[in-house]
Amino acid sequence: MVRPDGFTRLSFTKEEKAAHLQFENIAAEIGLKTRQDAAGNYWAIWEVDQTAPTIAMGSHLDTVNCGGGYDGAAGVLTALAAIKGLQDMKFQPEKNIAVICFVSEESARFGVSTIGSKAITAQLNRREIETIKDRNGITIKQAMTDYGLDWESIEEAALPIDSLESFIELHIEQGMELQETGAEIGIVKGIACPVRLTINTKGMANHTGTTLMNRRKDALVAIAPLINYVQEEALKVNESSEFPLVATVSTIRLHPNAMNVIPGEVELGIDIRSVDDKLKRNFVERIRSFVSELEAKNQVTIEIKTLVDHDSIMLDGKMHARLKQVSEALGYETLSMNSGAGHDVMNMAVNWPAGLIFIPSKDGVSHHPTEFASLESLEKGTNVIMKYIEQEAGNAHES
Amino acid sequence: MVRPDGFTRLSFTKEEKAAHLQFENIAAEIGLKTRQDAAGNYWAIWEVDQTAPTIAMGSHLDTVNCGGGYDGAAGVLTALAAIKGLQDMKFQPEKNIAVICFVSEESARFGVSTIGSKAITAQLNRREIETIKDRNGITIKQAMTDYGLDWESIEEAALPIDSLESFIELHIEQGMELQETGAEIGIVKGIACPVRLTINTKGMANHTGTTLMNRRKDALVAIAPLINYVQEEALKVNESSEFPLVATVSTIRLHPNAMNVIPGEVELGIDIRSVDDKLKRNFVERIRSFVSELEAKNQVTIEIKTLVDHDSIMLDGKMHARLKQVSEALGYETLSMNSGAGHDVMNMAVNWPAGLIFIPSKDGVSHHPTEFASLESLEKGTNVIMKYIEQEAGNAHES
Numbered sequence: 001m002v003r004p005d006g007f008t009r010l011s012f013t014k015e016e017k018a019a020h021l022q023f024e025n026i027a028a029e030i031g032l033k034t035r036q037d038a039a040g041n042y043w044a045i046w047e048v049d050q051t052a053p054t055i056a057m058g059s060h061l062d063t064v065n066c067g068g069g070y071d072g073a074a075g076v077l078t079a080l081a082a083i084k085g086l087q088d089m090k091f092q093p094e095k096n097i098a099v100i101c102f103v104s105e106e107s108a109r110f111g112v113s114t115i116g117s118k119a120i121t122a123q124l125n126r127r128e129i130e131t132i133k134d135r136n137g138i139t140i141k142q143a144m145t146d147y148g149l150d151w152e153s154i155e156e157a158a159l160p161i162d163s164l165e166s167f168i169e170l171h172i173e174q175g176m177e178l179q180e181t182g183a184e185i186g187i188v189k190g191i192a193c194p195v196r197l198t199i200n201t202k203g204m205a206n207h208t209g210t211t212l213m214n215r216r217k218d219a220l221v222a223i224a225p226l227i228n229y230v231q232e233e234a235l236k237v238n239e240s241s242e243f244p245l246v247a248t249v250s251t252i253r254l255h256p257n258a259m260n261v262i263p264g265e266v267e268l269g270i271d272i273r274s275v276d277d278k279l280k281r282n283f284v285e286r287i288r289s290f291v292s293e294l295e296a297k298n299q300v301t302i303e304i305k306t307l308v309d310h311d312s313i314m315l316d317g318k319m320h321a322r323l324k325q326v327s328e329a330l331g332y333e334t335l336s337m338n339s340g341a342g343h344d345v346m347n348m349a350v351n352w353p354a355g356l357i358f359i360p361s362k363d364g365v366s367h368h369p370t371e372f373a374s375l376e377s378l379e380k381g382t383n384v385i386m387k388y389i390e391q392e393a394g395n396a397h398e399s
Numbered sequence: 400m401v402r403p404d405g406f407t408r409l410s411f412t413k414e415e416k417a418a419h420l421q422f423e424n425i426a427a428e429i430g431l432k433t434r435q436d437a438a439g440n441y442w443a444i445w446e447v448d449q450t451a452p453t454i455a456m457g458s459h460l461d462t463v464n465c466g467g468g469y470d471g472a473a474g475v476l477t478a479l480a481a482i483k484g485l486q487d488m489k490f491q492p493e494k495n496i497a498v499i500c501f502v503s504e505e506s507a508r509f510g511v512s513t514i515g516s517k518a519i520t521a522q523l524n525r526r527e528i529e530t531i532k533d534r535n536g537i538t539i540k541q542a543m544t545d546y547g548l549d550w551e552s553i554e555e556a557a558l559p560i561d562s563l564e565s566f567i568e569l570h571i572e573q574g575m576e577l578q579e580t581g582a583e584i585g586i587v588k589g590i591a592c593p594v595r596l597t598i599n600t601k602g603m604a605n606h607t608g609t610t611l612m613n614r615r616k617d618a619l620v621a622i623a624p625l626i627n628y629v630q631e632e633a634l635k636v637n638e639s640s641e642f643p644l645v646a647t648v649s650t651i652r653l654h655p656n657a658m659n660v661i662p663g664e665v666e667l668g669i670d671i672r673s674v675d676d677k678l679k680r681n682f683v684e685r686i687r688s689f690v691s692e693l694e695a696k697n698q699v700t701i702e703i704k705t706l707v708d709h710d711s712i713m714l715d716g717k718m719h720a721r722l723k724q725v726s727e728a729l730g731y732e733t734l735s736m737n738s739g740a741g742h743d744v745m746n747m748a749v750n751w752p753a754g755l756i757f758i759p760s761k762d763g764v765s766h767h768p769t770e771f772a773s774l775e776s777l778e779k780g781t782n783v784i785m786k787y788i789e790q791e792a793g794n795a796h797e798s
Contacts, residue, residue, distance in 0.1 A: 041761070046450050062657060064657055064660055065655045065657060066604075070477065071606075080791075092760065094769045106659070107657070107658050107659055108655070108657045108658075108659070108660070111658055113659070120772070134733050161676045165595075173609065174604075174605075174606045174608070174609035174610075175609035175611070176611070176614065191456055192608060194607075194608065194659075196658060204764070204767065205465075205766055205767045206573075206763070206764055206765060206766060206767060207470075207573045207574075207739070207740055207765040207766045208593075208645060208647040208649055208670045208672070209573070209591060209593065209645060209670070209672045209738075209739035209740035209741065210572065210573035210574035210645075210738070210739040210740045210763065210765060211573075211574065211639055211645065211739075211763060211765075212574070212575070212637070212643055212645065213630065213633045213643075213644075213645060213646075214634060215575065215668065215763065216630075218630065219451070220626055220648060220651070221626060221627060221630045221648075224623055224626035225627060227619055227620060227623035228623050228624060230619060231612065231615075231617065234612045235613060238611070238612055240453050243613055244612075245612075245640065246607060246608060246609075246610065246611065246612060246616070247612075248607040248661055248662075249619060249620075249662075250607055250656075250657065250658050250659065250660060250661065250662060251653065251656050251657065252619070252651050252653045254650065254651045256463060256464040256465060256507070256766075257649075257650050257651065258463055258464060258506070258507045258511070258649065258766075259506050259507075259510055259595055259649050259651065259668050259670050260505070260506055260593075260649065260670060260740075260765045260766070261463055261507070261649060262465070262647055262649065262766075263647075263649060264767065271607045272660060273607070274610045338412070338419070339609070340606070340608035340609040340610075341606055341608035341609045341659075353524070364605070364609065364610055364614065365603070365605055366605060366606040366609065366610075367604055367605060367606045367655075367657075367659070367660045367661075367771060368603065368604045368605060370577055391411045
């Protein structure tokens with residue numbers, strides 16, 4: 001059954017808070033110690049000994065606007081399910097097992113993603129983000145304060161390296177590779193981090209009824225060809241490249257956006273991804289050169305800003321091998337693959353050996369109410385996590 | 400001196416109210432009787448005899464977002480100035496002279512224009528508009544109620560035909576014909592009323608990072624070619640048509656409009672105008688046919704809605720001749736012309752002989768902070784109104 005409007009639990013809203021409290025309830029029910037850290041991440045710990053090493057796993061519960069029920073939630077719930085399963089089996093871990101429910105993974109509200117995992121890995125600088133606003137003009141600082149956090153101390157969520165031993169995340173694939181190859185579990189090698197641009201075009205607002213067609217400086221007409229250029233060029237690039245590249249004009253802000261006024265100013269947001277960083281950056285250069293042509297042809301000024309430009313993240317080879325071995329040992333068809341989407345694990349990977357497990361999502365649909373992963377896939381994912389914990393934290397572990 | 404953000408006095412806001420109260424103050428200062436009608440229009444009357452005929456003039460004080468200082472205001476202030484000038488000349492009118500400050504002329508807030516003059520001419524049906532919302536979700540009904548009006552009685556603003564004898568409006572041209580021909584005063588023959596369409600395109604929202612380029616149903620990519628088609632086709636049409644046609648993709652609503660989500664739904668708003676109604680409607684057919692092609696080529700569904708489709712308004716020939724004669728008698732270079740923009744006079748013209756006087760607006764710029772009409776032009780416009788009133792309402796009037 002699909003909820004027609006899906007789920008909307010934006011970053012630092014009462015909806016995200018309610019989901020975290022539900023996480024806390026379930027964790028407490030299975031006997032885990034829970035706490036919220038200074039950035040708003042919720043932790044649930046199966047603690048055996050404070051001096052023992054801790055292996056961690058987790059994902060997030062926030063969503064985009066009208067998102068699906070699995071992106072993030074699948075990783076949090078399978079982590080809890082794995083612990084419950086191990087408890088039911090009377091498994092006695094020799095390490096502490098932590099489940100992290102990361103706050104604010106999606107960029108839907110503030111244009112900044114993975115705030116919680118950035119904070120844990122000391123990659124969050126509150127001075128750099130404090131003035132960023134959502135579309136209602138509320139700053140991140142205000143939103144986090146209203147969420148009950150102390151803005152001045154959010155960076156204290158950063159953990160010493162020795163406080164964790166490793167990290168794994170399970171996530172729905174949000175693509176179609178598993179479905180198309182018939183694989184049941186994907187083990188991720190690399191994560192494609194986006195380059196994000198905004199393209200601001202300034203023309204001249206004027207009356208739609210009185211300004212003759214050849215007298216206009218219509219900002220939207222000037223920049224509109226870029227929308228199809230990005231699509232067509234990305235299709236072409238994929239014909240001849242080893243790794244896929246995806247590029248999307250995903251946001252538009254039009255000013256004044258009124259029926260009887262010629263668009264005076266337009267801002268397009270573009271998201272470009274590939275695990276091949278060179279391919280990604282070459283594509284940005286193509287966009288720059290096409291935009292220069294548009295600027296030269298039209299009486300407008302165009303400014304390109306780079307919001308984000310990170311190298312792709314390669315995950316730990318040993319973790320990859322272990323997760324693959326565990327999955328195959330369970331008899332699952334397993335695929336080594338890359339991720340086109342960013343996840344909290346990419347931040348955790350900077351500090352700790354980290355792994356990412358994918359389960360199939362139907363037809364690759366995600367960030368949409370019809371997003372779906374089968375209960376069977378969720379169960380297989382849970383089994384992989386259980387088996388991994390048995391190996392890592394059991395008597396027989398080889399780490 | 401240009402205010403960088405121009406003026407924002409949207410329909411039924413405290414800003415529009417403040418402008419109306421200022422109008423009331425000035426009118427009272429020069430001894431006019433003032434009142435607000437049931438739809439929120441402000442009236443100022445130089446009353447000589449309640450049984451005498453009334454000639455009316457006026458314009459509006461609301462603006463678009465970040466509009467200029469002259470669109471509307473020029474017509475209200477020159478009307479008051481003409482009365483003041485005639486009073487200073489000790490002119491004794493034999494008819495009542497009314498200045499109407501029409502409420503809510505611009506469609507910027509609700510997508511509905513000339514609400515005040517529609518109400519006066521019994522062209523407003525409150526049932527048809529009551530659920531229309533602004534971008535903050537406030538209905539017209541709510542906004543008018545908050546403005547201090549009684550929603551149930553707004554239609555009582557409609558006037559019996561015999562309560563006015565004629566109506567004139569002065570407005571800035573918002574185009575470049577006067578400037579280019581060197582004419583000082585324009586007398587308008589016809590007003591091009593818009594056809595307004597919304598084009599709603601539904602594709603499929605999905606994750607920008609994980610959905611390969613050839614697996615997308617990007618609603619924005621599908622419909623984007625229409626933006627340039629409208630511009631290019633309108634340019635072509637103008638090469639071979641007697642009357643100009645203007646067409647603009649002026650609004651966009653993108654859903655979900657988030658950096659990491661492929662656009663699932665896009666609504667474009669299009670405004671098409673020409674005094675040649677056939678030309679205008681043929682253009683709509685071209686758009687329909689192009690949209691069908693886009694729909695066939697892409698995996699999206701597209702729905703076209705007609706918001707507005709009115710015939711153009713031809714103003715009264717005798718009024719046109721009188722205003723032209725008056726303007727020429729004053730020695731002004733005078734141009735008979737058409738209007739690409741709608742004005743309150745187009746509603747008044749349905750019930751009463753009506754005329755429209757244009758004064759030049761610099762470089763045709765309007766709905767923009769740099770909108771400008773010179774004091775000299777405003778003075779010439781005032782002189783035309785004074786001379787017209789002298790003839791219409793003086794001893795020597797020939798009506």
